[in-house]
Amino acid sequence: MSGTSLDGVDAAVVVTDGVDILGFAECEYRSYTPEDRTVLHRALGQWPNDPDVAEAKRVVMAAHQELLERFRDVEIVGFHGQTLAHDPRGRGTHQVGDGDILAADLGVPVVWDFRSADVDLGGEGAPLVPFFHHACARWIGxxxxxxxxxxxxxxxxxxxxxxxxxxxxxxxxxxxxxxxANAPINDLMLDRRGLDYDEDGKLAMTGQVETGALELFLDDPYFSRIPPKSLDRNAFPEMMSLVRELADADAAATLTGMAAAAVLRGMEHCPVMPEQLLVTGGGRRNPVMMEMLSVALDCPVLPVEEVGLDGDMLEAQAFGYLAVRVARGMPTSCPSTTGVKMAVGGGQVSRP
Structure with a gap:
């Protein structure tokens, strides 16, 4: 899995029949180099055959091939690719990468292009990890x-x-x-400090949230839309203009507050308040964001490690799990996850 943070590629082994999780095994990470990130940033928002896509594909394929060669004895690979553009109500969704090439190189079946079938049937094509989350909830009891x-x-x-x-x-x-969530904070840090992210929320911790900017952000009609719904990485370009005049620390605090406030608005759509909120992804390491959530919600907010899961590898494990579901003809999304018209199994299988 290579996500919208553009930090690198995660790979992880999950043992599963496509219904239950039977166990987890080794995992590995390969970071994108600064040069890789420059190439990928340049290609963001582009579609097949656009000028910078070929170079982005080269970067993505090289990183995945290098990482996956470290694994032995896997029976099938789920390859998400790198999302460059996501416009389900317009041009569709674009994850760069080629499962045929990986299957030939690795000598095992590769499931890829997970999102297109869902979009073709009227779905958002995202998020796709929820069926794995359901399996995780059952795995933790x-x-x-x-x-x-x-x-x-x-x-x-x-x-x-x-x-x-x-x-x-x-x-x-x-x-x-x-x-x-993290994307605008990362972009701010890169632009103003030459850093990849706000480590441990240290910069945001020293700043103040600009409430006027936060209120303008929450005026966006996206937050009142009934789910399912999905976003592209750069769907809120005005965020940066809202913090442009702020000092670095205040800008970081405000962007962090925006991410947390978006979650709080989202929680209003839950059928009932969950017993607990389990947080995965890089944001769980940001104590400022976690504190904002904890203070505002009436349920415990915990990193997934508290229940025995790996927050760094959960999405990589998810696409291994989904690969097995695709290979066995099981659905990977449904109306309540992506808005697709019916339960559908996305993904195509490339065999060596």
């Missing part, structure tokens, strides 16, 4: 509704009722993107 919050480049929320056996069944899962 949850007996009441809970929610998973992924704070990556974009934030997404999955509300799960683990008492319902099949994730595609009515009432089992509700999922949607909450709003921008």
């Amino acid at each position: 949850a007996e009441a509704p809970l929610a998973f919050l992924n704070l990556g480049g974009v934030g997404n929320l999955t509300w799960v009722d683990p008492r319902i056996a099949r994730p595609e069944a009515e009432g089992a899962v509700l999922a949607f993107d909450t709003g921008p």
Whole structure:
């Protein structure tokens, strides 16, 4: 998995029959180099055959091939690719990468292009991890509704009722993107400080949230839209203009506050308040963001490590899990996760 934060590629082994999680095994990470990130940033928002896509594909394929060669004895690979553009109500969705090449190189089947089938049937094509979240809730033995919050480049929320056996069944899962999360903070840090991210929220911790900017941000009609709904990485370009005149620390604090406030607005859509909110993705390491959520919500806000899961590798594990579901003809999304017209199994399988 290579997400919208553009930090690098995660790979992880999950043992599964496509229904239950039977265990987790080794995991590895390969960071994108600064040169890689420059190439990928340049290609953001572009579609197949646009000028910078070929170079972005070269970067993505090289990183994945290098990383996946470290693994042995896997039976199937789920390859998400790198999202460059996501416009489900317009041109569709674009993840750069080629599963045929990976299958030939690795000698095992590769499942890829997970999102297109969902979009073709009227879905948002995102988020796709919710069915895995449902399996995780059952794996940890949850007996009441809970929610998973992924704070990556974009934030997404999955509300799960683990008492319902099949994730595609009515009432089992509700999922949607909450709003921008780490991506604008990372962009701010790179632009103003030459850093990849606000480590441990240290800069935001010294600043103040500009409430006027926050209120203008929350006026966006996206937050009142009924889910399912999804976002592109750069869906809120005005965020940077709202903090342009602020000092670095105040800008970081305000962008962090915006990410948290988007989650709080999203929680209003949950059928019932979850028993706990389990946070994954890089944002769980930002104590400022976690504190903002904890203070405002009436349920415990915990990193997923508290229940025995790996917040760095959860999305990579998810696409391994989804690969097995695709290979076995099971659905990977449904109306309550992406708004697709019916439960659908996305992805194409390339065989060596």
